[in-house]
Amino acid sequence: IKMAGESTFPDVDSNGSEKNEDVEIIVNVGGVRQVLYGENLNRYPETRLAELINCLSGGYDTIFSLCDDYDPGKREFYFDRDPDAFKCIIDIYYFGEIHMKKGICPICFKNEMEFWKVDLKFLDDCCKTHLSEKKEELEEIARRVQLILDDLGMDASENRWKRYQKCIWKLMEKPESSYSARVIAVLSFLFILISSVVMCLGTIPELQIVDSEGNHVEHPMLDNIETACIGWFTLEYVLRLISSPNKLRFVISFMNIIDAFAILPFYVSLVLTHLGARMMELTNVQQAVQALRIMRIARIFKLARHSSGLQTLTYALKRSFKELGLLLMYLAVGIFVFSALGYTMEQSHPETLFKSIPQSFWWAIITMTTVGYGDIYPKTTLGKLNAAVSFLCGVIAIALPIHPIINNFVRYYNKQRVLETAAKHELELMELYSGEGKIGSSKNELEDLMREGKEHPSWSRQLKVSHSDTFIHLLSDEKHYRTRLQSCK
Template sequence: MEFIKRIRESEKQKATDRRIKLNVGGVLFETWASTLERISGTRLALLAHLGETDDSFDKEKKEYFFDRHPGAFMSILHYYRTEELHTDQNICGNIIKGELEYWGLTELDIEPCCWGHYSKFKDHKETLAALDDNFTEPDIDVDAWGDKPTSLTKFKRQVWQVLEEPSTSRGAKVYAAVSMFFVILSIATFCLETYSSFRVPIDGASMVNKTSTYAISYEDDTCRRQGYSSGYAFADTKPHVVMQVLDYICAAYFSIEFLLRFFFAPHKLKFFKTPLNIIDLLCLVPHLIAISLNLKDPNDTTSQLFKSMLALRTVRILRIFKLMKHYTAFNILVYTIKVSMRELLLMVIFLFTGVLIFASVIFYVEQETFQNIPVGFWWALVTMTTVGYGDKVPKTEGGYIIGCFCVLCGILTVAFTVPIVVNNFALYYAHAQSRIKLPPHKRKELKRKIFLKNQKSMDFIEKLKKRRREKTKTFTDVKTVASPRAPPCGQECTPGDNAITDKPDCKAIFCIRNIAN
């Protein structure tokens, strides 16, 4: 019976209702006027109230025309019919936000199931804009080299582009390849000179005997044997002369390269603030000091100063970051880690929370194997990360159960957080590759557009600040309240005064009111 009553009520309402045709971006939509009046205070509710007197009404075609996005409007019209706002995942959230503001709706009306996809555009927009600034830096020719550069300035600009932008010319690509070769050679020399085959004894060094014990297993028992070998201690050896020559060549190359880049840099102070240049300087200074001490007194390799310089030479392993300038994926990886610090921190917190819990539990279950809780920290960490060295293992049934839970929690912790970082890397990598693969003239045009966009944003902010300063307290203006969903002014319009309807309560109907800013 209730269903029949609803049908009769709807038929009575349709008898007094009228159909409205909406042409949105060339796509025709039809609905009832009562449907548009369901959500008061919106642009469509105003249209249903005004009827043919609305500005968007086309008298010839008997329809309302709006030059807006038809795909987003389909979701908005569905909201009027069902009172549930669902967004199309194929439409950018920035477009949806603009359409919602135009039709008098807010993003808070979006259902929770679609909110996750919609809210991503804010973070992606900011992150990709910063990524554009990194991979398509604005052209600094005007600021650095001047409007009318001289012949010397033009030469310095060309050399600077060869040194800093590998994709600008064939010579820049050759220089990038040579630079990568010396970076790899320097790191390989640094690693191989610690191997015994590439070291020779210093003058006066004596050999030492080394004893090694090993076991041989037979069918019945195990036999242990000892072996003796002789050699030199690491402190009594030095790198082979070939390794030293390669080390000197790499040091000379990086020194000349650093001086050339500093000489041709357009901004000297900005040059020393760049992270890669700071790494170059930190790698060069200890390296050159160690070489100077070695050339001064080759036999004085046991002094404390020389050992300190050798220890500081390990900083030159950071030259691997120089590949960021020549290899895009490496740069994007570092940038992804920087942007995803919140997700990585969340993973670390979850991981160490589990480590603390399982280390404490395993200590009280197996005190014979785990003498203290810090030892349990090590076992829980290698277990949750699924490394499992096996140096500390549980030996009872209770320990096995705790170990199973520890492994499961570790897998879930990694599985929940790592895909977020992977998705960020895939997004940034695809975006950066699309920018890098642009032709040179289009890349320059993109740089110019990004620069102009940032400049317009700064100018707009300055204008807003200036207007706020010039604004007086007594200034009033006639403002059109396009949506009654905005906070009302607390007053009511009288019929025939400044309302567009004869209804006495204009707080729920579109009205025009003088508002003091």
């Protein structure tokens, strides 16, 4: 028992380190007590727990710089941190690596590792994947929220052209921004459908007319409708290009390239029709015009700009390149093997349809994909057995990668819905806190706050910072910390 006034710290030698290297300490993290030994903690001296072993000789200032509270009688350190994450982090002192428990938010776990001064390199690769995915999600939410905030805010310092440019951009690119923008999006969708229908109707012989040279051409009425649609597409593309904040990114965007390919064939065919006949034969001009008119089918892909489902399908296929590659590899191997076997087995028949192995590729393709046109078929018994095995293997080869592709689509679709909901939730929280607790704040009030934020920087900072469980660090330059009672939803 120590007398009054006697030091409560353990005995130390002349160098300030404890004489007993196997000293034990008690760490209380969120109400969960854990006994730790210096021999294990000193394996990683740069961590916070290892610093606790050597901080006892530095006095209370040093101790409380490392923990929230300290009981000298029990030699117990108190931390108001997440106990579940701490149980995972202390594995580094025993196993040399850390695995994140299922159900813990990766971002919160990363913050816990930073608090305990444990480097992220000790986190296992499987857990790093979850962390990177979560960071990408938060970056996407922050990007969406920032875009909405940029749309709501109007900088008074901008000139009139800049304001007009921003208004046109929202009108043409953001249907959810206003009623007029929704009307324009619906009109664009209808023009795409009308143009596609007109392109199909123009190929019906009964609706075509015969020109002076005896060739069948489209009806003038359909041609006029096509011209009106092209005029709308051209006006839409030019307005979007002029109002685009980044012209280079706009031009090289995939969907904008599709829009350009849907417009250019019309003007190129006009140039070839009126000027090309002077420089080349009329037959060549007609062939070139016909080839360009076929390129009008590219405009059907313009529907993807107005359909979130088509966009989700496109991104899901991008994520499924590996599975699609496996599918093509399985089919390629099967086609080569069964076409070679079919050619070999059918050579004994005098009326064989398998003239060569390359010609047998076509038979193998339509057989493995269970199409079976019947233009090429085996006539020998061995050839028929080979055909049966080939289409059974084809069904299996096609069915194997389908499930992962569907899973990628469902996962990406659900993820997009979650991100959209999270962005809306973050905006609601910003509106709530920026309105000083007025839950009934409307969108107009939020716009007023954005405009007033240019004059009052403090209000703007309040709008960009959401003090909530779903706080996004990327929206603010200030650094905020969570307690163990907060969670990332």
